[in-house]
Amino acid sequence: xxxxxxxxxxxxxxxxxxxxPFADVATEDLPLxxxxxxxxxxxxxxxxxxxxxGTLNRVMIVELNVPAxxxxxxxxxPLVFAPFRALIGFRSDIHKSALGWRRxxxxxxxxxxxxxxxxxxxxxxxxxxxYGEAVDAPAWIGLSSAALAFLLVGAGVHMVQTxxxxxxxxxxxxxxxxKVVGLMYVMLLLGMIVSAIVFGALLTDYTxxxxxxxxxxxxxxxxxLNILALWKQxxxxxxxxxxxxxxxxxxxxxxxxxxxxNAIRLLIVIGLGTMxxxxxxxxxxxxxxxVLDMSVAQTTRLTAVLAVGxxxxxxxxxxxxxxxxxxxxxxxxxAVVGVPAFGAIxxxxxxxxxxxxxxxxxxxxxxxxxxxxxxxxxxxxxxxxEQIGLALGAWGAVQATAAGIAVALGxxxxxxxxxxxxxxxxxxxxxxxPVFALEIVFxxxxxxxxxxxxxxxxxxxxxxxxxxTKTTDLAAKSVP
Numbered sequence: 001x002x003x004x005x006x007x008x009x010x011x012x013x014x015x016x017x018x019x020x021p022f023a024d025v026a027t028e029d030l031p032l033x034x035x036x037x038x039x040x041x042x043x044x045x046x047x048x049x050x051x052x053x054g055t056l057n058r059v060m061i062v063e064l065n066v067p068a069x070x071x072x073x074x075x076x077x078p079l080v081f082a083p084f085r086a087l088i089g090f091r092s093d094i095h096k097s098a099l100g101w102r103r104x105x106x107x108x109x110x111x112x113x114x115x116x117x118x119x120x121x122x123x124x125x126x127x128x129x130x131y132g133e134a135v136d137a138p139a140w141i142g143l144s145s146a147a148l149a150f151l152l153v154g155a156g157v158h159m160v161q162t163x164x165x166x167x168x169x170x171x172x173x174x175x176x177x178x179k180v181v182g183l184m185y186v187m188l189l190l191g192m193i194v195s196a197i198v199f200g201a202l203l204t205d206y207t208x209x210x211x212x213x214x215x216x217x218x219x220x221x222x223x224x225l226n227i228l229a230l231w232k233q234x235x236x237x238x239x240x241x242x243x244x245x246x247x248x249x250x251x252x253x254x255x256x257x258x259x260x261x262n263a264i265r266l267l268i269v270i271g272l273g274t275m276x277x278x279x280x281x282x283x284x285x286x287x288x289x290x291v292l293d294m295s296v297a298q299t300t301r302l303t304a305v306l307a308v309g310x311x312x313x314x315x316x317x318x319x320x321x322x323x324x325x326x327x328x329x330x331x332x333x334x335a336v337v338g339v340p341a342f343g344a345i346x347x348x349x350x351x352x353x354x355x356x357x358x359x360x361x362x363x364x365x366x367x368x369x370x371x372x373x374x375x376x377x378x379x380x381x382x383x384x385x386e387q388i389g390l391a392l393g394a395w396g397a398v399q400a401t402a403a404g405i406a407v408a409l410g411x412x413x414x415x416x417x418x419x420x421x422x423x424x425x426x427x428x429x430x431x432x433x434p435v436f437a438l439e440i441v442f443x444x445x446x447x448x449x450x451x452x453x454x455x456x457x458x459x460x461x462x463x464x465x466x467x468x469t470k471t472t473d474l475a476a477k478s479v480p
Contacts, residue, residue, distance in 0.1 A: 030171055035180070038171075039187035040229035041107065041164040044222040046191030046307075048114060048157050051218060052078075052150070053281045053407070054303035055199050059211060060125060061286045067415055074146055075282055075411075078154020079404025082397050085162045089393025090253055092163045103167035104234050110159030111226040117152030118219030122212040124149045160226065162396050166389035167234055181380065181392070182318055182373060189311040189369075196304035204295075257390055262453065263382055266328075269450045270375045270395065271402040273335050276442035277368040279406035279435055280342070283414060284361060287432045291349050292357060305358055306365040313369020317377075327377040328453045334370025335450070338443045341367055342436045349429035372399075406442075410435045 052075055060066040060074075092106050124145035165181055172180045202214050257263065280287075284306075285299035317330050344360030347353075379395040417431040 034233070035168075035171075035183060036187070037231075038164075038168055038229050038233050039184050040225040041160055042184050042188040043191030043194075044111075044114070044225050045157050045161050045164075046188045047195040047218055047222065048118075048153055050192050050195040050199060050303050051118075051215065052153065054196060054285060055203065055214075056121075056125070059203075059206065060128075062289045064125065064128075066125075066128060071282060071411055073408050073411065074150050076404035076408035077147055077150040078158065079401055079408070080151065081155040081158045082400035082404055085158050085397035085400060086390055086393035088159055089162050089166055089389035089391070089396075092166055092389050101234055103163050103170065104230055106163040107160055107167070107226065107230060110156040110163070111223055113152045113156030113159065114222050115156075115219045117149045117154075117156065118215055118222065120145060121149035121153070122208075122215040125211075126208055158396065158400060162393050163389070164229075165392045169392075170234070179318075181376065182314065185373070185376070186311060186314055189307045189314065192307040193304045193311070196301060196307065200298075200301045200304075253390055257394065265449060265453055266375065266378060266382065267394070267398050269331070269446050269453065270379075270398045272442050272446035272449060273331070273338075273371050273375070274399045274402035275406040276335065276439045276446055277338055277364065277371065278403040279410040279439045279442070280345070280364075281403070282407045282411050283432055283435055284345075287345075287349075287429070288354075288357060291428045291432065292352065292354050294354065302358070302361055305361050306368075309362040309365025309367075310369035310372070311365075313366040313371075314373050315369075317370050317373035321373075321377060326454070327374040327381065328450065329374070331371045331374030331378065332447065332450050332454065334367045334372070334374060335443045335446045337367035337370065338364055339440050342439050342443075346433050346436045349427070349433065410438075413438070 056075075060071045088106065092103050127141055128143060128146045165184055168180045168184050199214060203210060284302055288294035288299040288302060313334065317334075320330060321327060341360050341363035344356050344363070348357035348360060376395055380391050382391075413435050414431040417426070417434065420426075
């Protein structure tokens with residue numbers, strides 16, 4: 001067995017740099033096997049995203065008859081914690097523990113939050129929908145328990161992903177940090193693909209009992225994979241544990257990070273583009289079910305299609321960025337691809353074309369992959385070297401906040417159209433098409449705001465010199 005493991009890892013190590021984006025970040029001191037094991041935390045995050053945004057929203061809207069606006073609000077509840085990602089990243093940058101760990105304590109807390117949310121989620125959803133004996137339960141019980149479940153899972157996902165990515169960047173040289181973060185996001189997409197396929201197969205014959213089994217199994221798998229991912233990854237730094245040096249305040253560190261018009265404009269572009277790509281997340285599967293008569297298994301696999309497109313986008317982005325392309329240009333073209341992708345999704349309804357719908361979903365994922373990797377790389381390159389956790393947190397905070405607002409807004413728009421007088425005479429796609437059209441508008445706005453950045457972004461040398469000076473000044477202020 002040991003010989004087989006060595007043989008398999010040697011083969012993977014040889015082919016990965018060619019076929020797995022960012023795999024060339026592996027070294028003798030940090031082998032690919034260790035990086036892939038660390039990336040298991042991204043697999044659990046992907047599994048959570050598939051459940052929340054994919055499987056559960058379809059089940060709640062179609063099978064459990066929960067209003068789409070309520071589903072959108074539930075899925076967007078993690079938005080409450082999204083703005084704190086920057087603070088979480090910053091705190092993990094400066095955290096001191098008795099064992100000398102910075103990242104592990106936060107990842108473990110996030111894992112426990114995910115487990116708790118998944119443990120109560122299926123029962124909360126059944127009570128919320130009034131299924132079976134739960135029909136007599138007070139409405140506030142279903143609402144509060146479901147809200148608590150989504151809040152716990154969302155808070156855990158934000159914490160685990162932000163600090164986990166920071167831990168990954170700690171293990172590699174500064175010049176390789178964007179590549180290792182890219183590798184982590186590729187593993188996130190692979191985790192989403194596998195999870196979507198598995199969940200789709202398990203829920204082909206949907207029953208409430210099967211839903212409970214699937215969600216609670218996800219809770220156990222999350223804990224197991226995150227423990228395996230963290231095992232002997234972060235070195236213990238006793239010097240840090242015993243240090244009494246003062247640390248900068250978050251406000252001062254944030255001021256250094258956002259200095260200049262380019263940083264603020266970049267964050268605005270991230271928000272607009274994320275809303276453009278994310279507003280349909282809560283409606284893609286119900287759209288397939290209501291309009292195109294797709295089954296639960298078929299619509300669940302849409303998440304895999306979206307992730308495959310995202311993986312292709314990340315792969316292309318990695319190739320062109322390694323050849324010296326500007327990450328802002330990569331993000332710009334990602335938004336450009338998203339416009340016709342959502343146009344194809346809209347046109348799938350009048351032609352009743354499942355193939356067109358799937359193709360549009362694939363290219364939406366492709367554009368989102370280009371946009372996500374481009375903006376992430378631009379954010380990291382625009383940040384001081386000592387603030388990687390803060391930079392990742394800021395990118396994640398804006399992205400998650402925008403995604404949460406978009407998901408909630410999409411569900412509310414859909415329900416308002418359904419509630420309009422005479423809506424029963426509307427075509428089946430009528431509640432969905434305005435949402436997809438609004439996504440195109442947001443992408444167009446992102447392109448408009450991003451255009452000045454194509455020429456205005458500071459060069460790496462200029463920015464590096466500036467932030468180095470600011471960070472040195474900040475550190476000097478901290479010394480008594």
